Amino acid sequence: MRLSKYFLPILKENPSDAQIVSHRLMLRSGMIRQAQSGIYSWLPMGYKVLRKLENIVHDEQIRAGHNPMLMPTIQSADLWRESGRYDDYGKEMLRITDRHGRDMLFGPTNEELITDIFRNSVRSYKDLPMTLYHIQWKFRDEVRPRFGVMRGREFLMKDGYNFDLDKASAMHSYNRHMVSYLRTYERMGMKAIPMRADSGPIGGEDTHEFLVLADTGESEVFFDRNILDLHLGDKEIDYNNWEECASIFKEWTTPYARTDETHDADLFSKIPRERQMTSRGIEVGQIFYFGTKYSDSMSAKVSTPSDGEVPVHMGSHGIGVSRMVGAIIEASHDENGIIWPEAVTPFGVGIVNLKQGDEQADIACEDLYKSATILGIDPLYDDRQERAGAKFASMDLIGLPWRITVGPRGLKNGVVELTCRKTGVSEELTPELALEKLTKIYSRLS
RNA sequence: CGGGCUAUAGCGCAGCCUGGUAGCGCGUUCGUCUGGGGGACGAGAGGUCGCAGGUUCGAAUCCUGCUAGCCCGACCA
Numbered sequence: 001m002r003l004s005k006y007f008l009p010i011l012k013e014n015p016s017d018a019q020i021v022s023h024r025l026m027l028r029s030g031m032i033r034q035a036q037s038g039i040y041s042w043l044p045m046g047y048k049v050l051r052k053l054e055n056i057v058h059d060e061q062i063r064a065g066h067n068p069m070l071m072p073t074i075q076s077a078d079l080w081r082e083s084g085r086y087d088d089y090g091k092e093m094l095r096i097t098d099r100h101g102r103d104m105l106f107g108p109t110n111e112e113l114i115t116d117i118f119r120n121s122v123r124s125y126k127d128l129p130m131t132l133y134h135i136q137w138k139f140r141d142e143v144r145p146r147f148g149v150m151r152g153r154e155f156l157m158k159d160g161y162n163f164d165l166d167k168a169s170a171m172h173s174y175n176r177h178m179v180s181y182l183r184t185y186e187r188m189g190m191k192a193i194p195m196r197a198d199s200g201p202i203g204g205e206d207t208h209e210f211l212v213l214a215d216t217g218e219s220e221v222f223f224d225r226n227i228l229d230l231h232l233g234d235k236e237i238d239y240n241n242w243e244e245c246a247s248i249f250k251e252w253t254t255p256y257a258r259t260d261e262t263h264d265a266d267l268f269s270k271i272p273r274e275r276q277m278t279s280r281g282i283e284v285g286q287i288f289y290f291g292t293k294y295s296d297s298m299s300a301k302v303s304t305p306s307d308g309e310v311p312v313h314m315g316s317h318g319i320g321v322s323r324m325v326g327a328i329i330e331a332s333h334d335e336n337g338i339i340w341p342e343a344v345t346p347f348g349v350g351i352v353n354l355k356q357g358d359e360q361a362d363i364a365c366e367d368l369y370k371s372a373t374i375l376g377i378d379p380l381y382d383d384r385q386e387r388a389g390a391k392f393a394s395m396d397l398i399g400l401p402w403r404i405t406v407g408p409r410g411l412k413n414g415v416v417e418l419t420c421r422k423t424g425v426s427e428e429l430t431p432e433l434a435l436e437k438l439t440k441i442y443s444r445l446s
Numbered sequence: 447c448g449g450g451c452u453a454u455a456g457c458g459c460a461g462c463c464u465g466g467u468a469g470c471g472c473g474u475u476c477g478u479c480u481g482g483g484g485g486a487c488g489a490g491a492g493g494u495c496g497c498a499g500g501u502u503c504g505a506a507u508c509c510u511g512c513u514a515g516c517c518c519g520a521c522c523a
Contacts, residue, residue: 012472012484013458017516037515091447092522109523143447143521150523157523209523218522283523320523354482389483396483407482417482 001347002369003382003394007044010394020216022329023148025338029398031325038145038153045398046325048346050156053321054135056187056343057158064180064239066131066160071113073137077103079112083297094141106139111294111316114161118312119300125165128302128312129173133160135321150282150326151218158319163312165302167291170313174206174289175245177317181210181285182252183232184319187445189341190328192284193227195257206289210319211259211281214330221281222263224255224271259283282327285319338399339422343445347380348372349438350400354388354407364416365406368431377438379404396421402441404434 009030017034018024026032031046042050058068074096080086086093086105094106107113114132122130135158145153160177164170178194185192190212197209211221230252238244256271258264259281268276294300295311303309320327332339340346349372353365365381372379380400382391388407395403405417410428418434419426429437 009456011457016452016458019517034515138523140522144517144519146517155523159523286523318523323523352482356481358481387481387483387485389481389485392483394484405482409482 001378001380003380004384006380008398009043010397018148020147020150020330021333022150022216022326025329025333025397025399026148026326029338032149038142038151040149040152040154045346049325049340049344050322052344052346053188053324054156054158057135057184057319057321060180060184060187061133061158061160063183064131064176066133066180068134069132070134071107071110071117071136073107073139074104075107075110075113077105079116079298080105083112083115083294085112092140092142094139107136108138108140109316109318110134110136110159111161111314112298115294115298115300115314118161118163119295119298122163122300123303125302125304129162129164129169131160131162131173133158133317147216147218148326149322150330152322155320156322158321160317162315162317163300164314165304165310165312167313170289170291170315171206172242172245174287174315175242175249176239177287177315178208178252179232179237179245179248180239181287181317181319182248183237185210185212185284186232187343188324188328189343190284190324190331191228193221193223193257193281194252195221195223195259195281196253196262197259197286198261208253208287209259209283210285212284212327212331213279214282214327215280216330217280217282219281219283220260220263221258221279222260222268223257223277223279225275225277227252227255227257228277230255282323282330283320284324284327285317287315287317289313289315333399336393337397340399340401342401342441345401346398347400348377348442349379349402349404350395350398351379351381352388352391352395352403352405353381353383354391354405356383356385358408360411361406361408364411364431368404368406368416368435371431371435372438375435375439377435377442402438404431 011028014024015027018027026046030043032040032042035041077086093108096104096106098104135156137154138157139154142151142153145151162173164173192210192212194208194210197207256268291313292311294314301309301311328344329338332341351365351368353361355361369379369381399421401421403419403421405419410416414430415428416431416434417426418429418437
């Protein structure tokens, strides 16, 4: 993409409404614009990042054997009356009336709808286990939206629901989701720590939430330093293998890790002092096992060979996809702007032409741009009539992990400069070598 | 939902107290010079001062009501 043709409305000054760093940087880098309190338009670059996160989530869900689908944003109040949550949910739920006077709502989550779909089509234990999920916009009418997309009213969430015959099978689903979520975050270039949590309005017995560490996080978290060393890496995982999922689950949930909600000071104090860590964290996902809460109230049953009809065991799981964009920036930025992890960066490399209009520089940049495009590096070429300083500042702000700087000075020696956004380290290379290096870096990402 | 605050050009702000023809910086348009970290000079464009009412000869400024947004707290993915 050529910057001269791209809609990227960068702001030089901080919008006064934005307090925290991710909100500020998302506005300044032209990723989002606020439409109303807690409701945002996603401009091209923000949208691109959002789609990248979505793709990673889909990919890992499908790998775990889950079924992608799409449910509507608007739901019928009747289903929610059936589960009893129409009254319980309170003012957070945006209620709407259609022209016929029917009560509807903008879905804050989908347990009722998915249970309805399930009970209307599944009758036999032979169809179990089954996990369905979708990535869809939700609406929760927060009393006080804040922090940009981190706590908006409208937000994009992946939510999934598992249906199992019994508790043992449902617990495997729980473990499987734990593992697939860990993988998902890792692929996004993020460290998300699973922590024992409260179940809140969803209700249920077992639940963990996933926290990304960041100074501006909304919850205080306590954990054993050892958990920071855990990585799944490229390990092949058999999601149908109960023991394997259970052992990974155990590995990741054994070290102490809790939010202030469930923190137990006594247990925490038993960890060696040098491993006791306190930090702030942003919640980016949560998994629940809630047994037969919805299948009982909504009569979602299957026939079994021996016990007649039994209610299915369910769980639900969510990843806040739009919130994740903010969380990544909170965890990865410096005073000059965003620093994107390579896996989710909107563009693979920024090409900066230091002297637009200089024949040599223009030609070299065009060549680099075309080659990088063909190689799948997805370059953003700053071809604007701007001075070098302005181009550097823009690139730093939008935070592409790599920058190729092209100027007459280097071209005299046949080299360009390849700079890493994160470390600031740069090296002079021929254009060919620079591209080769980038190709290697990006092909590593699965 | 309690407490605090804001609304003036695309963005950031001054002007309001003490009423009298709306201003600054950045951005933007055109031109010239420039060209390795937000450059210089010159010339422009751009605002029913959030909305409605009131006081006044006259309201961005004073008064009343409304709306929107932000911050702290309680609450939440």
